[in-house]
Every structure is written in C-alpha cells, then in structure tokens.
Amino acid sequence: MTRENLVNILLAVALLAAPLAANALGQAFYVTLATRIAILALAALGLNLALGLGGLVSFGHAAFFGIGGYAAGILAAHGFSGEPILFGLPGTVQMPVIWLVAVFTAAVVALLIGAISLRTSGVYFIMITLAFAQMVYYFAVSWPAYGGEDGLSVLVRNQFPGLNTMVPLNFFLICYVILLVAIALFALIRASRFGAALQAARQNEIRVATIGIGPFRIRLTAFVLSATITALAGALYADLNRFVSPSMLSWHMSGELIVLVILGGVGRLFGPVAGAALYVAFEFALGSLTEYWQFVLGLILLGTVLFVRGGLLGLFAGKARHG
Amino acid sequence: MDKVMAEPVLQINELVKNFGALRATDGVTLDLRPGEIHALIGPNGAGKSTLIHQICGTLRQDSGTIRLAGVDIGALSTADRARRGLGRTFQVSSLVSEFSALRNVMLAVQAKQATSFGFFRPVMRDVSLIEPAMAILERLGLAHRARLPAAELSHGERRQLEIAITLALQPKAFLLDEPMAGMGLEGSKALTLFLDGLRQEAPILLVEHDMDAVFTLADRVSVLVYGRIIATGTAGEIRRDPAVRTAYLGDRA
Numbered sequence: 001m002t003r004e005n006l007v008n009i010l011l012a013v014a015l016l017a018a019p020l021a022a023n024a025l026g027q028a029f030y031v032t033l034a035t036r037i038a039i040l041a042l043a044a045l046g047l048n049l050a051l052g053l054g055g056l057v058s059f060g061h062a063a064f065f066g067i068g069g070y071a072a073g074i075l076a077a078h079g080f081s082g083e084p085i086l087f088g089l090p091g092t093v094q095m096p097v098i099w100l101v102a103v104f105t106a107a108v109v110a111l112l113i114g115a116i117s118l119r120t121s122g123v124y125f126i127m128i129t130l131a132f133a134q135m136v137y138y139f140a141v142s143w144p145a146y147g148g149e150d151g152l153s154v155l156v157r158n159q160f161p162g163l164n165t166m167v168p169l170n171f172f173l174i175c176y177v178i179l180l181v182a183i184a185l186f187a188l189i190r191a192s193r194f195g196a197a198l199q200a201a202r203q204n205e206i207r208v209a210t211i212g213i214g215p216f217r218i219r220l221t222a223f224v225l226s227a228t229i230t231a232l233a234g235a236l237y238a239d240l241n242r243f244v245s246p247s248m249l250s251w252h253m254s255g256e257l258i259v260l261v262i263l264g265g266v267g268r269l270f271g272p273v274a275g276a277a278l279y280v281a282f283e284f285a286l287g288s289l290t291e292y293w294q295f296v297l298g299l300i301l302l303g304t305v306l307f308v309r310g311g312l313l314g315l316f317a318g319k320a321r322h323g
Numbered sequence: 324m325d326k327v328m329a330e331p332v333l334q335i336n337e338l339v340k341n342f343g344a345l346r347a348t349d350g351v352t353l354d355l356r357p358g359e360i361h362a363l364i365g366p367n368g369a370g371k372s373t374l375i376h377q378i379c380g381t382l383r384q385d386s387g388t389i390r391l392a393g394v395d396i397g398a399l400s401t402a403d404r405a406r407r408g409l410g411r412t413f414q415v416s417s418l419v420s421e422f423s424a425l426r427n428v429m430l431a432v433q434a435k436q437a438t439s440f441g442f443f444r445p446v447m448r449d450v451s452l453i454e455p456a457m458a459i460l461e462r463l464g465l466a467h468r469a470r471l472p473a474a475e476l477s478h479g480e481r482r483q484l485e486i487a488i489t490l491a492l493q494p495k496a497f498l499l500d501e502p503m504a505g506m507g508l509e510g511s512k513a514l515t516l517f518l519d520g521l522r523q524e525a526p527i528l529l530v531e532h533d534m535d536a537v538f539t540l541a542d543r544v545s546v547l548v549y550g551r552i553i554a555t556g557t558a559g560e561i562r563r564d565p566a567v568r569t570a571y572l573g574d575r576a
Contacts, residue, residue: 191445193433193452200419200430207417210379211434211492212405218439 004317008270012183015273016176023169031168032240037273037280038175039236044260044272045182046229051258052267053190054222055202059254060113060129063136064106064227066249068234070140071102073152073244080155095160095174098235106231107224109136114223118216130251137249151245158239165239175236179273182229187269189225198222199267230257259297263304265311268320274312329357330393332526333378333409333496338387340373340550347373348384349550353528355496360518360527362537365547366570371530372414374547375500378528379411380404392495406437410494410525414501416481420474424465424484427473428456431491459487463517479510486517497525503533515539538562546570 015034022030043065050056075098078084078091085091092098117128146152156166163170189195201208201215208215238244247253256279264275279297286293308315331354340348347370355361365371376382378389380401389397396404405411419427429452433439436451446452460466463483468476473484482502489497502518503511515536521527522542531537537544538558545555548570554561561567 188443188445191447192443193439193441193446193449195442196422196426196430196433196446197439200422203419203421204417206381206401207419208430209401210405210411210413210417211431211488212402212437213430213434213439214400214402221440 002317004268004313004320007313007317011270011273011277012180015277019169019172028168031172033280033284035168035172035175035240037276038172038179039233039240040256040260040280041273041276042175042179042182042236043230043233044257044264044275045179045186046226046231046233047257048226048261048267048272049186049189049229050223050226051261052271053195053202054198054219054226056118056219056223056226057126057258058117058129058223058226059126059251059258060117060131060133061227061230061257062249062251062253063113063133064110064230065234065237065253065257066136066140066244066246067106067109068102068231068236069238069244069248070146070152070234071105071231072098072158072235072238073154074146075101076154076158076238077146077152079158093156093158095158095165095235095239098158099232102231102235103228106227106234110224110227111220114220114227118219118223130254133249133251133254137246137251140246140249147245149246151243151247154238154242154244157242171239175240178232178236182232183269183273190269194218194221259301261311263301263311265313265320268311268313268317271311271313278312331356331390332392333528334388334390335378336388336390338374338377338389339385340377340382341385347550348377351387351547351550351552353545353552353555355526355528357526358522359542360522360529360540362529362531362541362544363547364531364534364537364544369547370550371547372500373550375411375498375530378498379409405434405492405494408492408495409498410489410492410496411498412485412489412500412502414504414530416478416485418473418481418484418488421472423470423472424460424476424480424487425453425456425469427484428459428487428491429453431488432456435492456491459490462490463487478505479507482506482510482514486514494525497521497527498530499527500530501532502529503531503536511536 019031019034047061050058075091076093079093113132117125120128141149159165160174165171197213197218201218205215234248260272260275260279263278264271282293282297286296304311310319333355335351335353338348338351351374363371377384380399384397388395391407391409396407429446432452432455457466460469463486465480465483465487468480476484503514506514511533518527518540541558543555544558544561545552546561546567553570554564554567
C-alpha cells in the first residue's frame with residue numbers, strides 16, 4: 001500500500017469515527033461540524049476535478065454550489081406549501097429528487113458557462129467564470145420571490161426514504177456516503193481514458209491537440225461534471241443549515257473552494273477532505289477566539305503555497321505519481 | 324516512375340501568410356507523394372516554422388489550400404487534422420512531462436482509437452492501450468525506459484519518444500520538424516536509418532538542418548528562402564542549383 005493510500009484511509013476513518021464518537025457522547029454539535037466538513041469536501045472535490053485534473057482555475061464554482069442550494073430551498077418551499085413551481089410542476093421534500101434537480105440544473109448552467117469560458121484560458125478564464133458567477137449572484141439577490149437578499153429558509157430538513165434526517169448522525173451518514181461515492185468516482189475518472197486526456201491537456205495542450213484529441217470537448221465535459229458534484233454539495237449544504245442565501249453564490253464562496261483545494265493538495269484524491277477538515281477546524285477553534293481567524297488561515301495558505309506545493313496531502317503522503 | 328505519378332498524400336497550393344507587412348509564406352506550393360521523403364531546408368528565418376504551423380493548423384493561412392489525401396484540411400482544427408492522418412513531431416520536444424513514456428504513447432494509441440470519453444476503465448489495466456504502446460517503444464529501443472516520466476528522459480530519448488507518439492497515430496503523412504536536433508552523431512545516424520525505413524509506412528515531410536541526413540534520405544529537396552520555394556529537385560539537382568548555393572548552402576555543397 002502506498003503512503004498516500006494509508007493517509008487517505010486514515011482521513012476517511014477519522015471523518016467517520018469522530019462524529020460517531022461525538023454522537024455516543026451526546027455531543028451533537030460535533031456531528032454537525034463533521035457534516036459541514038463532509039459537505040465542503042464534496043464541493044471542493046467537484047472543483048478539484050476541473051482545477052486539479054484539468055488545470056481549470058474556476059473562480060465561479062459558487063454559482064454551482066448556490067444553484068444546488070437554491071434547488072433544495074425552492075423545491076422544499078413549494079413541497080412544503082403545496083404550491084406548484086412552474087407549469088403545475090410540484091415541489092418536493094424528498095432529497096433524492098432534489099439532488100437530481102440540483103445536478104441537472106447545474107449541468108445545464110455549467111454547459112452554457114463552460115462553452116463560453118473555455119474559449120479563454122489563464123487569467124481570462126478566471127475572470128470570465130467570476131463574471132458569470134456574479135451574474136447568478138445578483139440574479140438571486142434581486143429575485144424577491146425566493147427571499148432576495150435575505151435568503152430562503154428550509155423550515156424542516158428534507159426527507160430521505162427510510163431515515164429521519166432531523167437526527168444529526170443520520171444526515172451526516174447521508175453526506176458521508178455521498179462523499180465516499182464521489183471520491184470513488186473521482187478516482188475512476190482520474191485513472192480512465194478521459195482522465196488521461198484531461199490531465200494531459202492540463203500539462204501540454206498543444207501535444208494533446210497534435211495527437212488528435214480536441215482539448216475543448218474534454219475540458220467542457222470535465223467542467224460540467226465538476227459543477228454537478230459541487231451543486232450536489234450545495235443542496236446538502238442548504239439542508240444542513242436549513243437556509244439558503246445569496247452568500248452561497250458569492251465570490252467569497254468560490255475563493256473558499258479554491259482555498260480548500262489548495263490547502264488539501266491540488267489534484268489529490270483526499271485533498272479536499274484534508275482541506276475542508278483543516279478549514280472547519282480552524283473556523284471552529286480560532287473563530288471562537290477571534291473574528292480575525294481568517295488572518296491565521298491566510299498565513300497557513302501562504303505557507304502551503306510557498307513551502308508545501310502538494311498541500312496537506314503532499315506534506316503527509318509525498319509527491320503524486322502518475323503511472 | 325509510378326511513385327512520382329501517384330496522387331500526392333499532402334498537397335500545399337499557393338499558401339500565403341502575412342504578419343503585418345512581412346510576407347512569411349509567399350505562395351508556397353509543395354507536395355508529398357506516397358513512399359517518399361521530401362526534405363524542406365532553408366536558412367534560419369526562411370519561414371519553415373510558419374509553414375509547419377499552417378500545415379498543422381496552429382496558424383491559419385491568409386490564402387491557399389492544404390489537402391491531405393485529397394481532402395481540404397485548411398480550415399480544420401489541429402486535432403481534426405491529426406485525426407485525418409497528419410502526424411507531427413516538434414522541433415523542441417513537446418511531451419506530457421508528468422506522464423511516463425509509456426503513458427505518452429498510450430495516449431496517442433487512445434487518440435487513434437478515438438475513445439477518449441471512457442470514464443470508468445483504468446488505462447493502466449487496459450491491454451488494448453498498453454500492448455500497442457509497448458510494441459512501439461520496443462521498436463524505438465525505449466522499452467526499458469517505458470515507466471520513467473517523460474521529464475526524466477534524456478534529450479535523445481525525448482526526441483525518440485516524439486517519434487514513438489507519432490508512430491502510434493499511424494498517420495497518412497509524417498511531418499518531422501528537425502528530428503535530429505541535438506541528437507549527436509551516433510543518434511543522428513541511428514535515426515537516419517530508422518527514417519529510411521519509415522517512408523514505406525507513410526511519406527515524410529522532413530524539415531532538417533542536418534545536411535548529411537537530408538542528402539542521405541531525401542528523394543526530393545525543396546529550398547525555402549524568405550518564405551518562397553526557390554528550388555525543388557533531387558538532392559543532386561539541389562546541390563548543383565546556383566541560386567540555392569548562393570542563398571543557403573554556401574561552400575558546404
């Protein structure tokens with residue numbers, strides 16, 4: 001077993017064991033904290049597909065995170081009130097349906113944003129994804145039907161067949177299983193033909209085009225896949241907080257996701273988990289001491305970028321190897 | 324004689340490319356016939372690179388046509404031209420540097436199979452990629468270096484890997500941009516021998532500064548000066564051509 005696999009297993013076990021222990025000790029708050037880690041890790045894992053494997057520095061992934069959140073919020077609001085959304089289509093409080101809607105909506109939006117943004121690269125790509133995300137943000141702010149600037153509450157957490165989602169541990173387990181499935185999917189994609197083409201296009205676009213693989217279609221597919229995973233995380237995040245607001249769509253959120261990926265290790269399988277765990281731990285431990293906790297986080301990010309290029313995973317598991 | 328009469332694989336007609344007031348490609352007409360090595364030579368700044376960029380699609384010509392196997396490819400993307408059978412190597416090795424030599428070739432095999440949208444099967448357990456890639460590496464004597472990242476290969480090995488990748492594409496025409504560059508005497512000799520046999524698989528448009536290699540290999544030579552082809556002929560004809568002697572070869576011929 002490689003050292004990276006060992007670190008990965010440790011992370012996966014720790015993320016499961018901590019809330020189980022907390023639950024046994026009656027500390028529900030820590031279960032919620034672990035749920036937050038799992039959801040943020042899932043969102044960052046989505047970004048890691050585009051950023052880590054494809055080298056696509058999207059500064060607009062908050063748009064997909066927020067779209068997932070609003071999909072949950074809006075469907076739940078209608079599902080609760082019984083009023084149809086559009087053309088007589090009903091809302092729903094069933095999580096699996098909400099997830100499907102979130103994923104599908106994000107895929108359509110990502111296809112549009114990606115098809116335009118991916119014609120640029122480098123700084124222009126960063127700026128154009130930011131611009132699109134800001135458009136979605138201001139749309140949400142100025143849309144009074146669903147709370148506008150004030151956001152939208154999800155009165156009762158949405159339901160999952162056979163589980164009481166209001167029990168914190170149950171909801172954690174839902175998020176945890178989804179995270180593991182997404183990690184497995186990420187590993188499969190990374191090792192596949194598509195993954196090979198995507199990673200090669202990041203390293204040498206001209207080479208990939210010269211052998212007859214058009215980088216655009218590969219990247220667009222990766223961008224859409226990436227957006228759907230982040231949107232799924234957004235839907236879960238709405239259910240965790242039982243609240244959706246435009247802040248989920250703001251550029252701070254996009255930046256936060258990038259920070260999680262870099263902290264954990266760009267392109268690393270468990271990078272987002274490590275990044276999210278560190279981030280939430282800091283937010284919790286230092287956030288109670290000072291409201292300037294992000295200053296310390298900034299220093300750590302600086303240290304990571306300057307001295308530990310591979311992020312936390314690079315620090316503990318060494319350099320990534322390609323076969 | 325059959326060879327000369329056959330339909331050209333690659334045909335470039337009246338190609339023109341301007342950069343502002345500079346005419347970098349000035350009405351170039353050039354063809355590549357089955358089974359031949361056609362060398363393109365010319366002093367630095369003659370516009371060889373610009374011409375290659377246009378053939379491959381990284382630059383778009385202002386006017387003129389480029390046909391591959393009878394099909395106009397002048398408006399296609401680089402990737403589409405490669406899929407239609409244009410196999411190109413680079414003057415400065417252009418590899419996927421974190422990937423092993425094997426994976427670089429496997430990617431080309433995958434591209435040839437047109438199956439880059441597989442999401443679940445791991446490539447490193449896929450014999451339909453590994454076996455053909457290994458066979459090509461063996462052919463070039465690189466098999467023992469297959470698992471090394473491209474970045475860790477020596478200069479000469481990187482040049483050979485470039486050719487291995489292009490072989491994996493099984494192209495209709497090879498476009499080799501200074502394959503001998505920096506290879507050393509032994510390396511150049513070995514590569515010359517290799518290319519000599521390669522012309523039977525597909526014709527080669529060879530851009531090269533190594534005159535020994537050019538005059539050993541080329542069935543025909545075209546001389547490019549200031550964006551114009553000033554002469555095309557057999558090695559002997561080119562050696563004797565007075566215009567070529569003044570413009571390029573100097574006393575070496």
